[in-house]
Amino acid sequence: MARLSERVLKVRSKNAGPFWLTIDIFCGSAAAFAAVSAGLTTARVAALYATPEPLVKRFEIADLAVIKFSLPRPVVQGCRHDRDMHGAQWAVLLAEAELD
């Protein structure tokens, strides 16, 4: 068991337009990529962001050792309930998640 951030180079998040959030995990090596690929389920990511799992898109890009998740923003950018206009702090939830 280890936190994701301890196994990878970087986890970042950002808006992908006002309605989507995208999270990139830069694993840094093929070994870390394999570990994250096996140890991080889409269901886990969906739960962290309180999003229905079928709405979470998962991309595994072995050439870059990157795993990417995109999901509808937990709240639409800039609406009254939004706390993070650029969506960049949401990455921390995933960075701090424990890998299986």
Place this chain on the structure above:
Amino acid sequence: MTTRVLVPSGVLGLGFERAALARGVAARPDIICIDGGSTDSGPFALGAGQSKYSRAATKSEWRALMQARMAAGVPLVIGTAGTCGTDATVDWMYQITAELAAELGQTLRVARLYSSQPAARVIAALAAGRVHALTPAPEISAPRLRALSNIVALAGAEQIQAALATGADIVIAGRTTDTATIAALPLARGDHAGAVWHGAKIAECGALCSTNPTSGVIVVDFDATGFTVEPMAEGACCTPHSVSAHMLYENADPFILHEPGGHLDVRGAHYRALDRRRVRVEGSNWVPGRYTVKLEGAALAGYQTTILALLRDPHYVAHARDWVARLQGYLAEQITARMGLAPADYSLEFRLIGVDGGLGALENRSGAPVEVGVLGIVAAATQDLAAEIGKLINPFVLHYPLTDSEELPTFAFPFSPATTDRGALYEFALNHVMELDDPMSAFRLTVSEVGDGTTK
């Protein structure tokens, strides 16, 4: 035919290295393209029809680009002028251009491409079944569309090509896709469409696709089979990794990019280092489709007033959430009793900075903060009403006790007055596309001459 596009930076207003720009000009580009906006700062710019960047920063950078354009003798194009690309911000950018032309002694032909949409056009398209929701999309209707403060459509390459075809020295475009200004000329000259859109996506953030992201300036060469990208800053390099990784950036799907008239598919792309600084990309595919333009719209969602109190007393820091819950209940009663407002007439939210201010209900960690910032946010239909609620709650936010049996506390207010009127709150109201038979049918072009004292 090879087309060389110079991109000075990811957005006008963010800065670029002047030496790198000079190297870019010396490389004899066919066109200079820069983006002027984005939705990334939120709905205010579009809602209000204003630039997010200062006029001073915009003018100083645009001066350097107008001088670069003159030196290169090629067109200069800005997309999404003034952050949001409304007609008002296109005219704001035009005014800056006219001032600079006079100051620099340049006489220029300027094309303005307008992207604002009258609500009636979108309502008619909606009724005709030609407006389609993306996921997730806010509900829309004719009354809702009429209530939006601004609607823009994102122009693609075709509209920029029409502007360039006027013989303009400078094109000031309203809302465009991030890639359209870069893609327009190489597509018009018959370069490989997949390569053009892919290279435009890689280049749209300037040197972000290189090892020196803040240097700004890059040059992209498009041709019949692919594109080559090279940063202009001393010591900056593009690598296959830095270039391919840029497809991840602010993209929900790293392989597919939708544009008016089709989509780009980069799953077959291969990235090759030509040398230490240049990367060659081939194999990207353009898939033609229905001609649609994306719509963006913003609606006024009330007015806000905020108040900030700091809790440093350990007793209150430890019980901040309980305190806020009790305070909130009390304030709701007071607002109803003294102002006669129903809960639906306003909103009042308290965020605990130091507890879960950034993540709210998603926060899954807790700690023992030294202090807690209590940010109260009032929203109501008018600024006067929001301000009045702010004044009503002010003394209680300052003094409200955790229990009835303790003396009145006094928290730290950093400001006098304690409340801040934030003005209008806007919200994004569209995530839709609109079908067009003719790409220009939802856009307007105006051509005029500036400079040499003809326009002030």
